[in-house]
Amino acid sequence: MPHLDPFTVPEFHLPFDNSKDPAGDRANAEATAWAVDRGLIEAGASEQFAGIGFGHLAARVSRDAPYERLLLLSQWMAWSFVLDDQHDLLIRAGRVRDWQPISDAITRHVSGGERTGAPRPALDNPLVASFAELCDGIMAGMTPLLQARYRRHVPRMLRSLDEEAANRLPGHRPTVEDYVLTRRHSSQLLPMMDMVEADQGIEVPDEAHRTPALRELMWSAIDVISWGNDVFSLPKEYSCGDTNNLAALLAHWHGLTLPEAVRAVEQRIHDRVEEFRAAARDLPRTLDALGVTDPAARTAVEHRVRGYEDWMIGADLWQRHDCTRYRDERFAAGLEAAYTRPDLVSVA
Template sequence: MTRLDSFTVPDFHLPFGNSKHPQAARANAEATTWVVRHELVTDAVEQFAGIGFGHLAGRVSGEVPFETVVLLAEWMAWSFVLDDQHDHLIRTGELDAWRPVVDTITTYLETGTADGAPARRNPLVSGFIDLCDRILDGMPEGPAARYRAHVPLMLRSLDQEAGNRGAGGRPTVQDYVLMRRHSSQMLPMMDMVEAGLGLDVPQRIHDLPEYRALIASAVDVISWGNDVFSLPKEYSCGDNNNLVSLISSWEGCSLPEAVREVEGRIQARIEEYLAGERLLEETLEARGETDPQVRAAVARCVRSYEDWIIGADLWQRYECTRYSDERFAAGLESAYTRPGLVSVA
């Protein structure tokens, strides 16, 4: 990997507006309280709250009730702990402790029970169960089925990330892009937002290649942008699960040059997203999808993806301390990471 001498996150020129829920700060505080109550974080709580998951939830959730913003913020907070704990196990060589947690979560999604599982009382598992029960309670059938499908894919992508950090584990850029769509952890959150908005886009629409391509474009833009924001940390600790690092490595260019390459890819992906919006509209017309409720739900979901694209960027730039924290940028574990959490029973 080439040297990272200086680093500035470019302006990605995202052509969307964004508004934030007026009680986003309160949602952040309540989600932090939830994390502490479940003993997912016990130290450096203020630093953990600085991630600003409530602000991100407030930017992407649209005009939903405050309780829905809080639930999304709690899920986001849990996801950050999940990600950091997985990173901790990779660093310490304790990945064997990961499997019982993942198996229990997956079983609970499939059966609604985790009775007798040794990991049942682990804070990551008990926190997940609390969230999962409330997320699925009253969730429309379509988003619920997609949420149940997306969470295991998200967990599996973390296993792929671990493999990529092993000896000779450098993935190709294309393989990484496909994995990143799940390791971003955004798809279950998008399901939650769709349901929170009172929408249930039929599965036949979700299955359209044009609809799937639109979601992929949105997730790619957000994920690649996040890779630029998190580059100092991942470069410092030798983690090659980063689009900038991989382009630098595979194409033999400097990291600043790779940042410019990713910036160009993001701009091209934005153009593809905008073209995809138009193509989806044309496809629905050609298929005779004229039900006004269906068309309105699709249009609102598409606008939600725009909220995600611009909202995630604004959150990272202005409301999240995670990527500017000195420990994080130096490739060190955050002060709030709780050693031994995964093995707690």
């Protein structure tokens, strides 16, 4: 692997306001303790794990939610970081096949199927057991409409992890276009956005939810968050040969240096934000043209768009100020985090 040229994380073009729920510290500490109690991480690694700051991210994107829902979102985020890092560990160890029983058991539970069809070791695994606990609590606070979306988004998220594993096969690099499509789901943002909408009492009806204009606003926001995260995580992913990074792929396919590729990502983020803002300004006229006239539906759409703004600026501020993950020397060197557990996914 060639040497990683030094680069500076840009100040991305994110002209949105953000504030943080003051309960973020408490939620972060309690979600960390929950992860230890459920066997997701060892107690000795809890300080490093807490440094990810998932409670602070939750507090930036779901302000004023009841504390129990803020904590649930923080726990879900903690679980999702363990999921992502354990999946990465399996890829590095050449044990991706061990992942399938875990993924199947999670998919079966969120889909409402009988869990008895899963292998017993998968059901007993802390990743599956803690997911089932979280999932049941999450859906208890959702309307049937939001439950249906959440049930669709979690399995798609899991499939995207399989796609990222395939992208890391020796000698393979996805195209930039294919990677962007996968990254929209491997970001794990859609289930979390469902949770925040439920906690904020936002329910966009299907006739508005399915409109191309509103879906493009959603993808714009997710692209901005994901591409920014790729810059923050570039040292780690470059160091361990992970091809699932927009800057690394732009460098490869367009013959750029990494600093040039980072600047290219910055420009893409700028353009995507401006597309988002233009589409948001035009949304009332778009809804008129589509015949979406119900005031409650239009208000829900407005709140969703404001929520996307919270996600874009909140994720950026979290990475810059609340999270030690991207400043950790082990992480930047491409090494495993201290809290990953080689025995966590073992279903043989």
